[in-house]
Amino acid sequence: MPSSPHFKWIYRAYVVVFFVFLISPLVAAGAFAFNDSLFPSLPWRGFTLDWFFGPAEPKLGLIHDDRLLRGMGNSLYIGLVVSALAVAAGTTNAFLFERKSFPLKGVLYILMIVPLVIPGVILGIAILLFASMVANFADRQLGLFITWLRPGIPLIVLGQVSFLTTITTLVIAARLKKFDIALEEAALNLGASRLRVLLTVTLPYLFPALFSAFIVAFLVSFENFNTTMILVGSDAPLTVTMYDRMVKVGSTPVLNAVSVVLMLGSGLLALASVLIQRPSKTA
Template identity: 75%
Template structure:
């Protein structure tokens, strides 16, 4: 019996009504955004003028579809590049951090663990401004005093990657560390007793066990990177990712159905990635 669930019929109906209202509240904006992506109207609003795919595949103005919009496609490509690079970096660093905090004892461990968590609780705008000021201070100091120009410390794609890496590493560390905490270290000791080197134990015993967490951490980091706006806005240069491109379009042109089409594609893509992550973890759980 679920002791947390309401027991009286009235409270059960109230509880169900609350849950229904809560999920409607979450889903309604997404459903509306997806619906207007297929509305044959120049404005993302009622009335419904008929079904169309022009906002996805249209080739001429004013119904230029997202797959023929050069700026949107360039922003999408930039987001993919940034997401893949920063996710791979965050998973690599997160794995190292997980082993450090779960397996090692060292002075100040608790302090450094809290320090690692801090980027998650700092507002994204503050984090982005801090990184920008720090990078600019270093770049200006080197250029003024030593005549050394470090363009990667100026606003641009590389600085966006470094900025996102600062908080995505925290997320991957927590995901991978939670999985590593459940690992039976006796399996590593048994492999070592059979003559396996530490690297072989890591490659054949530990990392296969961590594989679902590594994949999940990569997916989560990629999705968070893809949709990140606050931190990215402070660090972006001319190579704008999709979120900044959409924001710029919204400011200059206003809300258009093509932005709803982009939102629909992102919702479907995010859902498929999340589903794939669940399937991978379930398959690994069944085979282990």
């Protein structure tokens, strides 16, 4: 549609202001990770890498902070497990809702979407109460002590999978909806088994969506706090560890150093997802 030069300049100015507003907190958080000060605030006291590599207090760096590294390792482990389970379940759901017709399909689809609109705290409390109820019943009536139903990493995985499966399902189903089923029929007519068609025709087509769904699930899992906080045990992931540090010690530049690492890691994963999607545009 035709527009005046003034409107174009207003639109460009709006875009610039929007991105400045979006990026400024990230830039500030990253800058204070290199400030030679015990507090993440102005004035600027010089450039330093101590908050990344410092060997001792009061400037104990990230790579020497055992608790933060342990939390990062827990988050990495939880994210990988949750992402794999969510992609597997999401792929199954995508085929179920896109390829099959059955009674109450619409109702089940709505139930699958519901976890996205439930606040994370409420979801975490509900999962904790249900798991505790089942674990207590098994302990009292059957004499079984089911540890994975108690607060800890297994319960965190269960809680995160409950809503991340919805996200992966939507991502994979959107790709599956564009698939030409005639390709599968042609392979079947040429004598290929259904398993071979799935492995050589369908899944390769879905791979960009599978990879993107895995990346999205991993990033959401890694930064999740609300649900994780309710279900956490002795092995705390990074978000809970950082929150605990903030409450007990207060904000320190080492937390800004963690933020820099997370921003770089998230950016690289997002870039990888974009690059994986590029070939599909010409398919």
